[in-house]
Amino acid sequence: MKHFFSQSISHIPLPEKFTYPFHYTPHPLCVLATEEVKAFIETQVKWQEELSLGKMFGVLIVQDNKEVISYLAAFSGNLAGKNLHPFFVPPVYDLLQPQGFFKIEEEQISTINSRIKELEADTTYLTLKQKLKTETEQATVALTKAKAELKANKEARELRRRSVASLSEEEQTALIKESQFQKANFKRLEREWKKLLEKRKAEVVAFETAIEDLKMERKERSAALQQKLFQQFRMLNAKGEVKDLCTIFKETVHKTPPGGAGECALPKLLQYAYLHQLKPLAMAEFWWGNSPKTEVRHHGYYYPSCKGKCEPILKHMLQGLEVDENPLTANIRPHMELEIVYEDEWLLVVNKPPECYLYRVKLKQ
Numbered sequence: 001m002k003h004f005f006s007q008s009i010s011h012i013p014l015p016e017k018f019t020y021p022f023h024y025t026p027h028p029l030c031v032l033a034t035e036e037v038k039a040f041i042e043t044q045v046k047w048q049e050e051l052s053l054g055k056m057f058g059v060l061i062v063q064d065n066k067e068v069i070s071y072l073a074a075f076s077g078n079l080a081g082k083n084l085h086p087f088f089v090p091p092v093y094d095l096l097q098p099q100g101f102f103k104i105e106e107e108q109i110s111t112i113n114s115r116i117k118e119l120e121a122d123t124t125y126l127t128l129k130q131k132l133k134t135e136t137e138q139a140t141v142a143l144t145k146a147k148a149e150l151k152a153n154k155e156a157r158e159l160r161r162r163s164v165a166s167l168s169e170e171e172q173t174a175l176i177k178e179s180q181f182q183k184a185n186f187k188r189l190e191r192e193w194k195k196l197l198e199k200r201k202a203e204v205v206a207f208e209t210a211i212e213d214l215k216m217e218r219k220e221r222s223a224a225l226q227q228k229l230f231q232q233f234r235m236l237n238a239k240g241e242v243k244d245l246c247t248i249f250k251e252t253v254h255k256t257p258p259g260g261a262g263e264c265a266l267p268k269l270l271q272y273a274y275l276h277q278l279k280p281l282a283m284a285e286f287w288w289g290n291s292p293k294t295e296v297r298h299h300g301y302y303y304p305s306c307k308g309k310c311e312p313i314l315k316h317m318l319q320g321l322e323v324d325e326n327p328l329t330a331n332i333r334p335h336m337e338l339e340i341v342y343e344d345e346w347l348l349v350v351n352k353p354p355e356c357y358l359y360r361v362k363l364k365q
Helices: 028-043 045-051 101-120 123-163 169-232 245-249 265-275 307-317
Strands: 055-063 069-075 234-236 242-244 279-288 339-343 348-351
Touching: 028 045, 028 055, 028 069, 028 279, 055 265, 069 265, 101 169, 123 169, 169 242, 169 245, 234 265, 234 307, 242 245, 245 307, 265 279, 265 307
Parallel strands: none
Antiparallel strands: 055 069, 055 279, 234 242, 339 348
């Protein structure tokens, strides 16, 4: 996996410290390595369609115990449906290996997905759902109409009682019986619709319960699989210490690793270097292809390592290396007086030179 430069590099001084991966200018050795990797990528015609969609690549300058300089190359994620390609370092853990637990369990989860889709598209289930909807609407119409008739009949009886000076006992009894009969009919109608709808709901719920049970099983299996997968990513650092991703991300706000953690280029490169007793000297990552939808990236340009997935991992993996300081936190002109353009009780306007990253200004209390 080590690559030796195709041209002499004896005139290029080695970096004094390892690259700060989140804000850097590529070292000349990284630039040379990147150009060689780009030249190799361009020869791989079979990858070009996939790569046109965009992918991050990385190079790592390394030194062996005989002080021989070479470089390693890696890509983020997988390439052409595989994690293993001869030119590039292998993944920390190959989740695509056919007989590995990940692929086997993934197949089981795929079977559950297929069963869910079958149930959701089952013609009996869809027919029952439609019947339930139709009959619920019919019940609402029928009961609303019956309730209106019940009310109208009650009003008619009240009107009759008020319009007739004196009703006989038989007439009073007849009106009461009529009211009781109509109320009983309405209650019977309510019970019939309720019984029918309950039966239809039970038939629909039987399908929905089966679907929800499968979804719950899928969720539990996916969570367990993800947890087990992250435990396989046992990340080394320059001190020889090992932490899996679950342990690393336990110290973060979200507590759990995001999807794809450990599969970016730089963690792969560092892991391979540590495993093969190679000293990391400098790194660079570059984008190949079109910009992704979520952010602007230009073909062939250098970019810092990602914060969300890589920052916690690299915080561990870079321990034991002398790393450049973050230039964004360094005050490059500590004794410079700031030019205050305007200041009042609430507002302060400062003329900050473009090359200065950060100033600390004490405002009035």
